[in-house]
Amino acid sequence: MSDLRLIDVHAHLQDEKFADDLPDVVKRAKSAGVTRIVNAGTTVADSRRAVEIAAKYPGCLALIGIHPHEASSFNENSVAELKSLASEPGVIGIGEIGIDFHYDFSPRDVQIKVFKELWQLAAELQMTAVVHVREAYDAFFEAIVGLPAPTKVLLHCFSGDLDIARRAVDMNFHFSIGGALTFPKSDLTREVFGFLPTNRIHLETDCPYLAPQFKRGKRNEPAYLTAALEQMAKVRRLSTSAMAEILNQNAIELFGTKAGN
Numbered sequence: 001m002s003d004l005r006l007i008d009v010h011a012h013l014q015d016e017k018f019a020d021d022l023p024d025v026v027k028r029a030k031s032a033g034v035t036r037i038v039n040a041g042t043t044v045a046d047s048r049r050a051v052e053i054a055a056k057y058p059g060c061l062a063l064i065g066i067h068p069h070e071a072s073s074f075n076e077n078s079v080a081e082l083k084s085l086a087s088e089p090g091v092i093g094i095g096e097i098g099i100d101f102h103y104d105f106s107p108r109d110v111q112i113k114v115f116k117e118l119w120q121l122a123a124e125l126q127m128t129a130v131v132h133v134r135e136a137y138d139a140f141f142e143a144i145v146g147l148p149a150p151t152k153v154l155l156h157c158f159s160g161d162l163d164i165a166r167r168a169v170d171m172n173f174h175f176s177i178g179g180a181l182t183f184p185k186s187d188l189t190r191e192v193f194g195f196l197p198t199n200r201i202h203l204e205t206d207c208p209y210l211a212p213q214f215k216r217g218k219r220n221e222p223a224y225l226t227a228a229l230e231q232m233a234k235v236r237r238l239s240t241s242a243m244a245e246i247l248n249q250n251a252i253e254l255f256g257t258k259a260g261n
Helices: 022-031 044-056 068-075 076-088 108-126 139-142 163-172 187-195 222-236 242-255
Strands: 006-011 035-042 060-064 091-100 128-134 151-156 172-175 202-203
Touching: 006 076, 006 222, 006 242, 022 035, 022 091, 022 139, 022 222, 035 044, 035 091, 035 222, 044 076, 060 076, 060 187, 068 091, 068 108, 076 091, 091 108, 091 139, 108 128, 108 151, 128 139, 163 172, 187 222, 202 222, 202 242, 222 242
Parallel strands: 006 035, 035 060, 060 091, 091 128, 128 151, 151 172, 172 202
Antiparallel strands: none
16 A cells, blocks of 8 residues: 555546446555545536546545537536536536547537636636646637636646746646656656646546556556656656655645545
């Protein structure tokens, strides 16, 4: 059993890839020192499953939202359904929401419209917003101009360059990264996470996706967060234990005391 206290700030344990061994996945995470796992919703139904996992498994928490890939699933009932879920005890934020111009699985105008609705929902509920942006930072920054702001904002799986990072830092945003930090060709990502303020950085797995280098191409899971921790500690020139403690405090600052250990 590890003496670390890590928080995976963005996972998807409700994904069907965990259907056969979820209890074992949670046990392995705890053995590796990952004591909190925040599962992000991608649709209303998926958000509901994240809430159910939070209720069933100690240490699991939930975000509720609609992923930009799934923006076309948004309808007139979506906001009311998410509002209802937001009152559940395991829910700590709105996410994941955002804009993704890499795949365009939903039309761009629909993505932006839905993102604005859910960003404003986070602001209305005074909750943290967890945002997915891919190849769409200009659209993202333009979309939030003049809108009420959520209490905190996390740019998950951050893929921006230093200029985008500086702009987001000036807006008091937080940033998370996972397996990509360990990839041989991720020098820019390592540079960015070396530059960011120490109190704004977080670790995630985004499992079952983006496994670290030693498991690349395989199913990712929260227990593998330690690989990203080791790389983050190198980038920040800290011991792994010191880095873990900083990240733990950062998560509590971002999500509140429910994220505490």
